[in-house]
Amino acid sequence: MHYAIVDAPLDLAALIAAVRTAASGGLVTFVGYVRETSDDGRPVSGLDYEAHDELALRELRAVGAEASTRFGPARVAIAHRVGSLELGEAAVAIAVAAAHRGVAFDACEYAIDQLKARVPIWKRERYRDGDARWRENAPATPPAS
Amino acid sequence: MTVRIAAFARIGEILRSGTLELSLPGGATAGAAWQSLCASFAQLAPLRASTRLVINGALADDGTPLHDGDELALLPPFGGG
Numbered sequence: 001m002h003y004a005i006v007d008a009p010l011d012l013a014a015l016i017a018a019v020r021t022a023a024s025g026g027l028v029t030f031v032g033y034v035r036e037t038s039d040d041g042r043p044v045s046g047l048d049y050e051a052h053d054e055l056a057l058r059e060l061r062a063v064g065a066e067a068s069t070r071f072g073p074a075r076v077a078i079a080h081r082v083g084s085l086e087l088g089e090a091a092v093a094i095a096v097a098a099a100h101r102g103v104a105f106d107a108c109e110y111a112i113d114q115l116k117a118r119v120p121i122w123k124r125e126r127y128r129d130g131d132a133r134w135r136e137n138a139p140a141t142p143p144a145s
Numbered sequence: 146m147t148v149r150i151a152a153f154a155r156i157g158e159i160l161r162s163g164t165l166e167l168s169l170p171g172g173a174t175a176g177a178a179w180q181s182l183c184a185s186f187a188q189l190a191p192l193r194a195s196t197r198l199v200i201n202g203a204l205a206d207d208g209t210p211l212h213d214g215d216e217l218a219l220l221p222p223f224g225g226g
Contacts, residue, residue, distance in 0.1 A: 032226050049225070050153060050154060050157075051225070052151070052153060052199075052218055052220065054202060055199065055202060055218070055220075056225075058202075080225060080226075091226070092225065092226050112226060115225055115226055116223070116225055116226040117223070118223070119223065119225050120153070120220050120223055120225075121223060121224065121225030121226075122153055122154035122221065122223065122224045122225070123224035123225065124154070134154045134155045134158075134221070134224065135224050136221070136222040136223070136224050137222070137223055137224050137225070137226065
């Protein structure tokens with residue numbers, strides 16, 4: 001299917017096209033955007049992402065492979081952006097197609113949760129006051145079995 | 146021997162570069178490389194417990210031996226998504 005670390009705007013339509021087939025009865029997408037306020041309430045002007053490209057792509061593929069079998073057969077595509085992003089831009093996009101919606105919803109949620117915990121990508125928040133900070137994801141919680 | 150250090154996010158900022166070459170005695174371990182970097186960049190020392198060491202793409206620990214030409218990547222906690 002389709003896994004990518006890219007330094008250009010994400011193309012959700014391409015992810016959908018990569019997973020959707022005549023057997024797809026349901027398709028779920030998740031898109032994570034740069035939002036205007038940080039978790040601790042500071043006005044944000046943008047985010048910078050960097051990745052260990054080789055490891056990140058390998059781990060994205062592993063997460064996708066797990067998500068595509070764990071809840072039933074599904075087709076999964078994941079793309080994460082790197083570089084400097086402005087407010088409102090998409091940082092991550094996931095598309096999951098399956099015969100029925102339940103599998104697609106579950107696989108999509110699994111994929112984003114595991115991505116945040118396991119894929120070597122880092123995020124630096126830039127604030128409107130000129131300050132900036134590296135922000136870490138919360139520690140992983142084990143996936144529900 | 147010489148190994149290539151690949152540093153990311155806050156560790157890259159501490160080392161003031163995403164990559165650098167580090168000279169070490171033959172047979173040095175990943176832990177010895179970390180200690181050598183801490184001697185030059187003191188801000189690194191408190192980050193050891195939260196940093197993953199990866200040698201040529203494979204997860205390593207302090208005791209993993211390094212070889213001439215290896216890449217040792219220093220990965221702080223992730224922030225993707």
